[in-house]
Amino acid sequence: MSVPKRFQHSNNDDLPAELQELGELLEEMDTDRRQELLVSYNRVTESVLRRRRILGLVQEALSQLRLDVKYLMFDLEMTRRERDELQARIEGEERGF
Secondary structure, eight states: OOOOSSOTTTTOTTSOHHHHHHHHHHHHOOSTHHHHHHHHHHHHHHHHHHHHHHHHHHHHHHHHHHHHHHHHHHHHHHHHHHHHHHHHHHHHHHTTO
């Protein structure tokens, strides 16, 4: 596994401010431990960004589901009205109207 020289997401606005600040602090370190910490930091930032993407996809899917349910409810209501109208016609014809 290659060791990054810099943290990957230094200017990414999608990251929380705390993570950005941590990345800046890691950049300033001069120790051998820095490389190990940068690897962990990059994993954490990737995980945060992946979770945000997933959350966005879930929110989008929920919005689409809500819209689909509204259309289905409209269809159901129209189908019920059509059924009731047809039943009324049939009953009217049976009575001789």
